Amino acid sequence: ETGVTQSPTHLIKTRGQQVTLRCSSQSGHNTVSWYQQALGQGPQFIFQYYREEENGRGNFPPRFSGLQFPNYSSELNVNALELDDSALYLCASSLGTPSYNEQFFGPGTRLTVL
């Protein structure tokens, strides 16, 4: 069974640029959640996708957007990058049923905005 994978591992961008981060969910999982973890902080929920539809969103501006594909992999896109977007971005997959709510995390993508 393949776990959650994310790419790239590290990324350096400059202010104003756009970035795309990718996530492959664990085999059999149809739900993907994205979290932002600033240095020294706990992860903050960005949004969740279930069967290719956005299923919920945290307190993040519209320049944070996402996609989920038919194979349940996912992308996180961030436009107009700001310095405060520097963080570890974590993807988590789960089975989207009420009785099974464990989320399994990938290793993350470290984004640095200069």
Place this chain on the structure above:
Amino acid sequence: GDSVTQMEGPVTLSEEAFLTINCTYTATGYPSLFWYVQYPGEGLQLLLKATKADDKGSNKGFEATYRKETTSFHLEKGSVQVSDSAVYFCAPISSGSARQLTFGSGTQLTVLP
């Protein structure tokens, strides 16, 4: 919305010492509760969970009991090892359509040999 208060770190213990990391939460209803662990430079690993009141989650010698009356989910281990050094996060999961985890700021644990 949901919130979590965790014992402030950093916590430094000697090997074989007893560990307690306190966690209290506020949430709508009775959410499932999780402890995640993050080793340096890595993502989060699920450590243990409890899905209803009085459930005890356990894994790798760690335990936590879901206390509905005190809205707490304290993490304990009887004898820590150097390899337990990591950051620990307590997190309830929301009961809405988007099952989002709410994390506290985490507790840094360092175990000395």
